[in-house]
Amino acid sequence: MAAFIIVAGAAAWRFTPGPSAHAETHKPPAALTVSLVEPQSLQWPDTIEANGNTAAWQEAVIGAETGSLRITELLVDVGSEVRRGQLLARLADATAAADLSKQEAAVAQARANLEQAQADVKRSRLAADSGALSTQKLDEYRITETVDRAALASAEAELQNRRIVLSQTRIVAVDDGIIASRSALLGNVVGAGTELFRLIRQGRIEWQAEVDAQQLKRIRAGQIARVTLPGGTAVDGKVRLVSPTLSTNTARAIVYVALNGRDAQAGMFASGSIELGNAPAWTLPESAVVPRDGRTDVYVLNSDGATVTRRTVVTGRHRDGRCEIVSGLDHGMHVVARGGGFLSDGALVKVVQDKGLAGIAAAVGKTQGGTL
Structure with a gap:
């Protein structure tokens, strides 16, 4: 009986796995296979973000210069593009x-x-x-x-x-532009000074951006602006005029930006930025930045070369697929380039070889995991 117990105990000892074998069997796999990037310093335009409405650069009122005459002909309507001196309407000219x-x-x-x-x-x-x-x-x-x-x-x-009076029966455009409104009605008898048309001079539309006192001090005429219209259309422009005063009601000033092209229309609400000049920016690819729960995170490779740590950063400007990191990241850190949304603090990763990071990749080459 004693011999049987000894043999059974020996068999049990022979098949019980040691601590190292147990750890090897239950070693967790890597969450992702990732590539790494380092923050890069670039010279980016320093910008001011603003909102505002679009409006006509200048409007011209076209009215009757002689009175008590009936409108006999209308030749244009709202939206018509006209040239300086073009005939818009006629008044009865028999008496003249x-x-x-x-x-x-x-x-x-x-x-x-x-x-x-x-x-x-x-x-x-x-x-x-x-x-x-x-x-x-x-x-x-x-x-x-x-x-x-x-x-x-x-x-x-x-x-x-008398010749002038007769010529005044021909209502003509005072400048090139686009007819913005028409109050003239065929057959209506108009008096001297009655508004008949309103013209957007030269068809030029500008963005009237609202800025505060701190921003106003940094803006100068001639600076480049980029405006995003409703629908996502981007339009370039240039600061034409900076208001010398601030509104007593809103404590904000108007910056007048002349827009290029004909995409903008008066009365739109648009957002945009005004470029103040170049300034250094500490940047990462936008794919490395993870917005989550009201904060912005990146995942940094730890010194063990196998796990990552979540770091909350403050971001600034965005340009050409990259994002400025204002704070929260130190020089020399290696950041997960993409797929951070699938990671968590302390997650195990496998690093693929990347230019400049061969040493780190070699250190974690034996780590196992899935690929994003």
Whole structure:
């Protein structure tokens, strides 16, 4: 009986795994196979982010310059592109044309009177040499000539006025641009000064960005801006004017940015950035940055070459697929390039060989795991 117990105990001892064998069997696999990147310093434009509305660079009001005339023809509508001097509408011109003809006749009569007076003066001078006319009569002829010359000048001035009135029955564009609104109605009798059209001069639209006092001090005319319109369309522009004052209601100032192209329309709400100049940026690929629960994380390889640590960072500018790291990351750290959203703090990883990181990859070459 004792011999059986000894043999059974020996058999049990022979098949009980040691601590090292147990650990080898239950060693956890790597969560992911990852590549690593190091933060890179780049010269990026320092920018100010802002929001604001788009508006016409300048608007021109086109109205009637003469009154009590009926609109007889409309040639353009809202959205029409027009050129300077282009005919937009006509007013009834029968009365103005008749007045012009009447004044042309008055000018002809005044010119004839002047010619008669000039002939009388010429003949009186010949007669005066023979003593047939008195000095008083000669003076009367000269005065009549002067009065008739003045009458002709007055008639010609009135003729020019009648021509202007007739031309004012043609409503024309005061500049190149786009018709933004039209209040003219066919058949309506308009008075002098009545607005008929409103024109966006040269079709130019600008972005009116709102900035605070600290930002305002850094902005200058001529700086480059990039504006994102509703729908995602990006438009380039340039700062045209910086407001010298801030609103007493909002404590914000307006920066006027002239936009390129014709994608923008007046009245849009847009966001954008104004470039202040180049400044160094400590950057990572955007794929290495993991937004999560209101914070931004990256995963850094530990010194053991096999596990990662989560670090919360503060980000800044984004450009060309890279993200600026303002704080939370030290120089020389190796960051998981992509797939951080599948990792957790302390996760085991397998590092694939990457240029400049061959030593780290060799140190963890025996680690097992899945590939992202």
